[in-house]
Amino acid sequence: MxxxxxxxxxxxxxxxxxxxxxxxxxxxxxxxxxxxxxxxxxxxxxxxxxxxxxxxxxxxxxxxxxxxxxxxxxxxxxxxxxxxxxxxxxxxxxxxxxxxxxxxxxxxxxxxxxxxxxxxxxxxxxxxxxxxxxxxxxxxxxxxxxxxxxxxxxxxxxxxxxxxxxxxxxxxxxxxxxxxxxxxxxxxxxxxxxxxxxxxxxxxxxxxxxxxxxxxxxxxxxxxxxxxxxxxxxxxxxxxxxxxxxxxxxxxxxxxxxxxxxxxxxxxxxxxxxxxxxxxxxxxxxxxxxxxxxxxxxxxQSRAGVTVTGLVVRLFREGKYGRGEAVVQGVSDDSGEPRRYRVELGETDYNEAFRAHGNGLLVTVTGDLDIRGTRRSIRRITSFSVLPGPEDE
Structure with missing residues (x-):
């Protein structure tokens, strides 16, 4: 030109x-x-x-x-x-x-x-x-x-x-x-x-x-x-x-x-x-x-500031108390595709995830997305919350 x-x-x-x-x-x-x-x-x-x-x-x-x-x-x-x-x-x-x-x-x-x-x-x-x-x-x-x-x-x-x-x-x-x-x-x-x-x-x-x-x-x-x-x-x-x-x-x-x-x-x-x-x-x-x-x-590639909204489909922790791991099946705000994400939670958030799983409530989690092969994890979590269901409105 x-x-x-x-x-x-x-x-x-x-x-x-x-x-x-x-x-x-x-x-x-x-x-x-x-x-x-x-x-x-x-x-x-x-x-x-x-x-x-x-x-x-x-x-x-x-x-x-x-x-x-x-x-x-x-x-x-x-x-x-x-x-x-x-x-x-x-x-x-x-x-x-x-x-x-x-x-x-x-x-x-x-x-x-x-x-x-x-x-x-x-x-x-x-x-x-x-x-x-x-x-x-x-x-x-x-x-x-x-x-x-x-x-x-x-x-x-x-x-x-x-x-x-x-x-x-x-x-x-x-x-x-x-x-x-x-x-x-x-x-x-x-x-x-x-x-x-x-x-x-x-x-x-x-x-x-x-x-x-x-x-x-x-x-x-x-x-x-x-x-x-x-x-x-x-x-x-x-x-x-x-x-x-x-x-x-x-x-x-x-x-x-x-x-x-x-x-x-x-x-x-x-x-x-x-x-x-x-x-x-x-x-x-x-x-x-x-x-x-x-x-x-x-x-x-891993990336920061990703928000995932979905259902808790699996929970695991070694004892009755303390930290645990949840698997959230949902959609991230940067891809729009449904996937499963592993999330490590403190005791309070884990209990909330347990409540959401038992009642079929959606959760939303924001943090850094880490990709290792086919495994996706949300690390360095900045927020975790349970979305209210119809009975809560």
């Missing part, structure tokens, strides 16, 4: 404000070279290879050709940063935003996609963002059913758009999230974070995680495909190891038919450390392996 795949025309262009544009130039390393009563002349940062590039902006925004001059400035920025003009506009409006763009390849006219493919890709992108944000606080290969509130809130801040040409989904990921941004009413909208961007904002961490997880997942999928590694290698903890939700998202981006897709990660220079965009091409075979890996992790 090249930079020009989805270049928008000027007719659809909405120019950012002059002050916001100048603020962006300053924050992204451009220097003011000359200024007079009519224009200002800007040169790029020292690291730019083509040093003859210049940007000319009018001194006032109310000039007749301001929109054209702004578009020309964005075209120059687009060439230097290898990003689309609209991505830079989103960057300015967000006060700093990385971009993740996915190019789908359905066998339909350019700019179109089957509804089921578009729905699958958009849902997968949301899950991808949430899973990457959640992974910043959890190194578990299977995330708990309830995602961290910050991860969900951050995904809600992201903005998705489509680009003409090929069918491209463009996702703007703001650098700051609602947990770290303090709004200053004295700063015009869209310029808040341009004033002060932390060295490693939350959004950049999410982008870095998404890229690292995708690279790791693709590499493992290629090794599994070639027979160099077993599928169980996805279950090994290592830096950047993708979790099951990230794997499922990467598998679903190509739709149920696993059509080839390309993904590009482009970082804003406002957070420092800006590099050329990174490109990945995920093949149908890789997507199928990623989906199998997600299923493998969810069925074979």
């Amino acid at each position: 090249s930079q020009l795949d989805a270049a928008p025309g000027r007719a659809a262009f909405k120019a950012p404000g002059l002050e916001a544009l100048k603020n962006y130039l300053q924050r992204s390393g451009w220097s003011l070279e000359d200024v007079d009563g009519r224009t200002s002349l800007w040169r790029p940062a020292d690291g730019v290879a083509d040093r003859v590039i210049r940007i000319v902006l009018p001194a006032q925004q109310n000039v007749r050709d301001y929109s054209e001059r702004a578009y020309e400035a964005l075209e120059a920025l687009s060439f230097v940063e290898r990003r689309l003009p609209q991505e830079i506009v989103n960057d300015i409006l967000f006060g700093g935003a990385d971009n993740v763009a996915v190019r789908l390849t359905p066998d339909v006219p350019p700019g179109e996609a089957p509804l089921n493919l578009a729905h699958s890709a958009i849902s997968a992108l949301k899950n991808y963002v949430v899973a990457a944000a959640a992974a910043l606080d959890s190194d578990s290969l299977v995330l708990p059913p309830r995602r961290p509130q910050r991860a969900e809130a951050y995904a809600a801040q992201a903005r998705i758009s489509t680009q003409p040409g090929s069918f491209i989904l463009s996702l703007a990921l703001p650098l700051d999230d609602v947990y770290s941004t303090e709004t200053d009413d004295s700063v015009p909208p869209g310029q808040e974070s341009l004033v002060q961007v932390p060295p490693q904002p939350f959004g950049r961490k999410v982008t870095n995680r998404m890229l690292a997880a995708a690279r790791k997942a693709q590499g493992l999928a290629e090794h599994v495909s070639e027979g160099n590694l077993p599928l169980s290698s996805f279950g090994e903890h290592s830096p950047g190891a993708p979790n099951a939700t990230e794997l499922a998202a990467l598998s679903s981006l190509g739709g149920v038919d696993h059509g080839t897709y390309q993904v590009r990660f482009a970082k804003t220079p406002l957070a420092g450390g800006a590099t050329l965009p990174a490109f990945l091409r995920i093949t149908p075979g890789q997507q199928r392996i990623l989906g199998e890996a997600a299923d493998y992790l969810r069925t074979k």
